[in-house]
Each structure stands twice: as structure tokens, then as C-alpha cells.
Amino acid sequence: MSRSNTVVVKIGSTLVANSDRLTPRFGFMQRLLDDIARLRDRGTNVILCSSGAVALGLKTVGETPESAGISDKQAAAACGMPLLTNAYKQIGHEYGIEIAQVLLTLGDFEDHRRFLNTRNTVFRLMEAGVMPIVNENDSITTEEIRVGDNDRLAAKVAQMVDARDFIILTEVDGLYDRHPDEEGAKFIEEVTDVAPFMEATKGKSTLGTGGMTTKLMAANIAQEAGVTTYIAHGEVDHPLTSILDGERRCTRFVAHEDAASGWESWIANRLQMAGSLRVSNEVAEELIDGDRAVMRADIKGIDGEFTRGDVLHIYDEDGIERARGLSDFTSEELRVLAVNPHLDAEQLLGYKTKGEIVRSKNLVSLVKRHLRWDLPEGTSDPTI
Structure with a gap:
């Protein structure tokens, strides 16, 4: 697989799960898979890193996003993952897209042998024309050993497969120089260094575990690996191709030309100390x-x-x-x-x-x- 034909897409929980009913948002998923089919027709491999399993399983275990503790979320993930996978699988069949689920933990990234084994599995799936859907294995992880957010998990996947592009779809249209609700907030179209913007990115969504801070951390990991990153709103008709074709506003994080080697990236870009x-x-x-x-x-x-x-x-x-x-x-x-x-x-x-x-x-x-x-x-x- 070459860098030129692989795109990693990360989907936030608020796009996949209805925040009130905690059910799948089939309309969004339909638009997403339709656009993924367009990319695949262009010869582009797509790896999907989708949040949402915990949110979709909360109702089954009788909890809400506000009341759920760690064990509740683990149980909710076990209940929600089949719902999430089944929804993607049903819609994927409409476009002839076969999918496979890949569940990962922190150790799969921090241990180099497991990192390479995971990489080989993902490559084999793409060679077979199967779209990997990657998730953190929330049903067995704890706060001490978990990746902590699917933004960085997706960035590590982009690094792992030498992706060309990494797209983060969320509920905002990109990065601002301060909180977007503040008066005078300026939209940032292009970023070469994320460090100056870290203080302006506090806060997180109700359903998700990460906010803009984790997205900048993810963008930094991808940039170091030579991957161009985009952060954009997910609620459009063609959420992926409209970004890659330059048809709508988003924040673009420029890949570093002198990208680190795979070995150097694995050493330097850690998820836990x-x-x-x-x-x-x-x-x-x-x-x-x-x-x-x-x-x-x-x-x-x-x-x-x-x-x-x-x-x-x-x-x-x-x-x-x-x-x-x-x-x-x-x-x-x-x-x-x-x-x-x-x-x-x-x-x-x-x-x-x-x-x-x-x-x-x-x-x-x-x-x-x-x-x-x-x-x-x-x-x-x-x-x-």
C-alpha cells in the first residue's frame, strides 16, 4: 500500500449517535458510506475509525452519558458495538462495501510487535477490498490502560498505514484561534504547528471523550508521519470528497515534508508515558x-x-x-x-x-x- 491511496476517517460520537434517543443516526451514516463508495471508485482505500459504541449501548444498560461510570461504559460498549457494526454493515451492503471490525487497545500501539501485527492485518483487509472499521476495545479497557480518545487512535492508524490523508469529522467546521462562541473568534484555515493553538481548545462534547485538544494532538501525530490532516463538520452531503476536492471550509494541517521514519514515529508519538x-x-x-x-x-x-x-x-x-x-x-x-x-x-x-x-x-x-x-x-x- 502506498501513501497516495489511503485515507483514514475518524467519526465523532455526536455524528453517529442521536444525543437524545441514543440510537444510530442512519441518515448521516448513509451519506458517509455513499461518499466512501465514491472514494473507493476512485481507487482510494478508506479506513474508518468510528466512535459511538458506548453511546449506542447506554440505553441497554440503563445509563445516560452523565450518569455512566467506567464499568457502565465498558458494559455499554459491549452492547453498543454490535449495533454500530451492524448499522455500518447494512448500509455498506447497499454500496457493495464489505466491512471488518478491528478492536485495539493501548498495548497494540505501544508494543512494537503487536503494532506490526495490527498493521499487517489492516493491509490484508484492504488488499481483499474489505474496509476496516477500527475502534478502541472499550469493553475491556480502563482509564489506566486505554488510549483515551479515538482521535489519537485514528492518527496512530494513519501513521501505521502510511496514509495520504486523515480526516476528522466532528460537529464544528474546524479550528478557531479561541473558543468559537467567543466574540471575534477567527477561523484557522491552515496549520503547520499545532502548539500555539493548544490553549484555545479546551472542552469536550457530551457523548465523546475528546474535544479539540485531542484533535490537535492527533493532527500533530499525523503531521509528524507525513499525513495531511483535515478537521471539518460532518453534516454535509459529501462529507469526505468535498474536503479532498477543496469544495468547502475546513482546517488543513499540513504534513511535514521531512516526515519521520516509521521507527522514529513509533518512538516519538506516544499515547501514554x-x-x-x-x-x-x-x-x-x-x-x-x-x-x-x-x-x-x-x-x-x-x-x-x-x-x-x-x-x-x-x-x-x-x-x-x-x-x-x-x-x-x-x-x-x-x-x-x-x-x-x-x-x-x-x-x-x-x-x-x-x-x-x-x-x-x-x-x-x-x-x-x-x-x-x-x-x-x-x-x-x-x-x-
Whole structure:
């Protein structure tokens, strides 16, 4: 599959589920599948990332969006997913579109082997002419292990398949420089860097788990992978082709020309922090060119419990995130090494090692266009 013929589409809950009756909005789904059929006729592969399962199942478990807790939403997802899939399947048959459901969890993105396995499955479906409908597996996930929003999940799918375009359909027509209800709010047609707009995007919808903030985070992930992103209103006759053909207003997030490799994108674009390190400002500067490893003597602070192969966020002494990379040690091993800097690593761990915490080939320096994460509170000094 080439980048030139794959489009990932994310649909918000408010477009799929009626907010009052908590039933499928068949009119919207009909228009969406009709337009997907148009794209497929053009030779474009489409992957659909659709929210709505939780909303559609709430009535079955006797809850509302306001009253439902985590276990209620998990049960609602189990009830709503067949309703959502069946609705898409019935409408898809009208256009000769076969669909397949792909349920994912955080681990499918954060574990590289599972990431590649998922990628292979999605490619095989598209080769067979089947449209994948991807969802987070809400029926088994909890707040601690879930992706958290289908916006970022869809962006990771776009990264995974080297998509050309990533379209987020929602209940607003795009990004504004402040809340759109505020007087003087200005519509933003094109964005190269999402960072300046993050503070203007607070709030979320009643049915969904994410607001404009998560959409900007998703756009950033896609941009880094070389994918052009669009945010637009979903309530039009041709919601997808009208965007791609430039026929209506939307916000376009320009793909970076010097896109990161698949390996670099997987390391840099995380959905959850496994652990973090703090190093001196001098070491942080030396990490910029990507040729320097992080050594045991560089460690000033450690946070989190992690295993070998987890991605660590690396901060300088001022609490600014400077890089991300794969750990060669568990958090327990690393703390032992850090508090005993003058003892031989083999003596401490029982096996030979060069003491490279993060190898240079497994480290990605964060350039300005990356969204940096805040330093976790209470990051401990390894000497304590």
C-alpha cells in the first residue's frame, strides 16, 4: 500500500449517535458510506475509525452519558458495538462495501510487535477490498490502560498505514484561534504547528471523550508521519470528497515534508508515558543530533515503573522534554545502576553491559514541532 491511496476517517460520537434517543443516526451514516463508495471508485482505500459504541449501548444498560461510570461504559460498549457494526454493515451492503471490525487497545500501539501485527492485518483487509472499521476495545479497557480518545487512535492508524490523508469529522467546521462562541473568534484555515493553538481548545462534547485538544494532538501525530490532516463538520452531503476536492471550509494541517521514519514515529508519538529520565542541560543539548547515547552517569532523576523496550521521555534540568527513546533496562535495574555509579555494572546486574540506558539508534530528539509532555510531578533523584 502506498501513501497516495489511503485515507483514514475518524467519526465523532455526536455524528453517529442521536444525543437524545441514543440510537444510530442512519441518515448521516448513509451519506458517509455513499461518499466512501465514491472514494473507493476512485481507487482510494478508506479506513474508518468510528466512535459511538458506548453511546449506542447506554440505553441497554440503563445509563445516560452523565450518569455512566467506567464499568457502565465498558458494559455499554459491549452492547453498543454490535449495533454500530451492524448499522455500518447494512448500509455498506447497499454500496457493495464489505466491512471488518478491528478492536485495539493501548498495548497494540505501544508494543512494537503487536503494532506490526495490527498493521499487517489492516493491509490484508484492504488488499481483499474489505474496509476496516477500527475502534478502541472499550469493553475491556480502563482509564489506566486505554488510549483515551479515538482521535489519537485514528492518527496512530494513519501513521501505521502510511496514509495520504486523515480526516476528522466532528460537529464544528474546524479550528478557531479561541473558543468559537467567543466574540471575534477567527477561523484557522491552515496549520503547520499545532502548539500555539493548544490553549484555545479546551472542552469536550457530551457523548465523546475528546474535544479539540485531542484533535490537535492527533493532527500533530499525523503531521509528524507525513499525513495531511483535515478537521471539518460532518453534516454535509459529501462529507469526505468535498474536503479532498477543496469544495468547502475546513482546517488543513499540513504534513511535514521531512516526515519521520516509521521507527522514529513509533518512538516519538506516544499515547501514554511509561517512564521518564532527567539529565543535565549539557547532556540534553548533546542529544539533539541523535548521535549520543544516554549513559548511566547522565541520570539525574527517574520516574515510573518500566521494562526493557519501553519508551522513556527524557527531560533536562529545567523540566523541558528533549528526547524519547527505548530503555535497555528495567526501572529496577536502572535505579540500581544510578545509585551505585562507581560500581561495575556487571557486578550489580550479573551480566555484561556497556551501561547505555538509551542507545543512540533508539533515540529521537524532539524538534520544535513535536508536542512535549510535562515532566511528571515528583520525579525522584536516583541518589535518594
